[in-house]
Amino acid sequence: MNERAPAALVANVHGSVDPVFARVRDAFATNLAVGDDLGASVAVFQHGRCVVDLTGGETAKGAPYPHDALQLFYSVTKGVTTFCLMHLATQGKLELDALVTRYWPDFGEAGKDAVTVRQMLSHQAGLCSIAEPVTMADLSNWDRVTSLLAAQRPYWTPGTAHGYHALTFGFLAGELVRRISGKSVGTYLQDVFAQPMGLDLFIGLPPHLHDRVQRLFDAPANPALGRALADAAMNPRSLTHGAFANPPIDTEIFNDPAVWAMELPGANGIGSAISLAALYSTAIDGPLRQISAETVNDFRRECVFGDDLVLTEQPTRFGAGFMLPCPRDPMLSLNSFGHNGRGGSLAFADPESGIAFAYVGNRLNHEPSPHTRLWRLLAALREAL
Numbered sequence: 001m002n003e004r005a006p007a008a009l010v011a012n013v014h015g016s017v018d019p020v021f022a023r024v025r026d027a028f029a030t031n032l033a034v035g036d037d038l039g040a041s042v043a044v045f046q047h048g049r050c051v052v053d054l055t056g057g058e059t060a061k062g063a064p065y066p067h068d069a070l071q072l073f074y075s076v077t078k079g080v081t082t083f084c085l086m087h088l089a090t091q092g093k094l095e096l097d098a099l100v101t102r103y104w105p106d107f108g109e110a111g112k113d114a115v116t117v118r119q120m121l122s123h124q125a126g127l128c129s130i131a132e133p134v135t136m137a138d139l140s141n142w143d144r145v146t147s148l149l150a151a152q153r154p155y156w157t158p159g160t161a162h163g164y165h166a167l168t169f170g171f172l173a174g175e176l177v178r179r180i181s182g183k184s185v186g187t188y189l190q191d192v193f194a195q196p197m198g199l200d201l202f203i204g205l206p207p208h209l210h211d212r213v214q215r216l217f218d219a220p221a222n223p224a225l226g227r228a229l230a231d232a233a234m235n236p237r238s239l240t241h242g243a244f245a246n247p248p249i250d251t252e253i254f255n256d257p258a259v260w261a262m263e264l265p266g267a268n269g270i271g272s273a274i275s276l277a278a279l280y281s282t283a284i285d286g287p288l289r290q291i292s293a294e295t296v297n298d299f300r301r302e303c304v305f306g307d308d309l310v311l312t313e314q315p316t317r318f319g320a321g322f323m324l325p326c327p328r329d330p331m332l333s334l335n336s337f338g339h340n341g342r343g344g345s346l347a348f349a350d351p352e353s354g355i356a357f358a359y360v361g362n363r364l365n366h367e368p369s370p371h372t373r374l375w376r377l378l379a380a381l382r383e384a385l
Helices: 019-033 076-090 105-111 117-121 142-151 168-181 185-197 207-212 227-234 239-245 273-281 293-299 372-384
Strands: 013-017 039-046 049-057 304-306 316-318 337-340 346-350 355-361
Touching: 013 019, 019 039, 019 049, 019 372, 039 273, 049 273, 076 168, 076 185, 076 273, 076 293, 076 337, 076 346, 105 142, 117 168, 142 168, 168 185, 185 273, 227 239, 273 346, 273 355, 355 372
Parallel strands: none
Antiparallel strands: 013 049, 039 049, 039 355, 304 316, 337 346, 346 355
């Protein structure tokens, strides 16, 4: 059981919490007190009602972490992008077991003509990196990147294995959104979810909001942890190197406002914990529901579980676009679905309990997940239920 956090620790936490979920506040305060977090926010909805909305700690400059902070959350963006695809599926405009070429004819080149949407969204397409060397500036040319991926030969026979598509997932999934709706993912997100619901969620941040973004920084690394993945990333012949080094994914680059303005639907989403939790509530019974239960169950159905050709240390488990709970990615229950992000952010839904959860922060922990701070929050959430 979690012990009650001392009042002095809770005083560093601001926002609102339903008394039933007070232990989540205590766990959050403990994370700040022991240094697992510097500045962060956590939010929980239950059946569409906000029961936790907390911020605490400091910015990188030592100021209080603001309640209206915007935070870049890396691959949590993949889940946000998948909500756009679920919305299209709920409308009958997308079928997971259809061939990708039904929506994107050029994708069938170089032996990819039999790839289904479900396979592509579950990291089975064999396009875990762009084969041609590219820079961050190159990624701003959407048509060029998607044309390269459409023409590229897969690294393995699609459907026979899976490997995390760190950056390329966003272009693959985003091109489906664009082909079907005629809108970019960032625009679709604003039109369907963010603006109607009043959410601070962006893939492609408007310049006037730059001042609200909290800079990221790296926690001290423990060289004894994550060694296998780090070694693979340093090997220029490995799939891991291609996925994370072409172009490099690092904190300095993603603290650049020029990168915030780009649309990278797998990696550079920016927003708040409460907005992420509200988005995930659209897949749960309650007043915010927009995604049908049938669609949710289709997307969260397990597609792959086992050795990941890119994330080499532990097995991964994916549905269509979503991470599913497994030892490296715990959520609330085995029925949860969502996505984590580089450094420790997490957002997920658990339809059976009616819970939508989101956590983001400015202190990146690059050790293999799960991290202590998430264990505390999730244990407290389970106790509340």
